[in-house]
Amino acid sequence: MIPKGGYSRPDLFGQMNHYDEDGNKIGESRPGLFGSVNHYDADGQKTGYSKPGLFGGMDHYDNDGKNMGHSSPGLFGQMNHYDENNHKIAHSDRGFLGELKHYDDQ
Numbered sequence: 001m002i003p004k005g006g007y008s009r010p011d012l013f014g015q016m017n018h019y020d021e022d023g024n025k026i027g028e029s030r031p032g033l034f035g036s037v038n039h040y041d042a043d044g045q046k047t048g049y050s051k052p053g054l055f056g057g058m059d060h061y062d063n064d065g066k067n068m069g070h071s072s073p074g075l076f077g078q079m080n081h082y083d084e085n086n087h088k089i090a091h092s093d094r095g096f097l098g099e100l101k102h103y104d105d106q
Contacts, residue, residue, distance in 0.1 A: 008092075008100045016100075 005021035008029075015030045027041045035052040046063055050071075053059040057072040069083045077094040092100040 005104070006102045007095075008102070010098050 006019055006026070008016045008018045010016050015028050017025060018027045018029070020026050025042055027039065027047070029037045029039050029050075032038045032049065037050045037058070038046060039048045039050070041047050048060065048062045048068065050058040050060045053070055053072075055072065057070055059070045060068045062068050067084050069081065069089070071079045071081045074080045074091065079092045079100070080088055081090040081092070083089050088105055090102060090104050090106075092102050094100055
């Protein structure tokens with residue numbers, strides 16, 4: 001879900017556009033109902049969704065409903081990302097203009 005060295009930027013309509021480390025668009029995430037988020041690849045095909053979890057985090061699922069992991073807030077606006085086995089795999093730091101910079105922790 002999170003590219004190594006990539007980043008995400010919000011657009012004017014509430015969706016988040018995702019880019020790889022070379023600046024190529026690789027997907028987008030659009031707001032859904034009740035705080036959920038639907039994820040799409042660069043071709044517009046739905047790849048999964050996320051829904052709010054406990055304590056401000058998000059639980060992530062693939063398009064078949066299989067749990068793929070979760071994200072939890074860290075310090076200073078950081079988000080920590082974990083796989084389905086609860087191992088930390090990445091983190092995202094919030095930038096000055098609302099963008100997220102993604103870093104692989106493995």
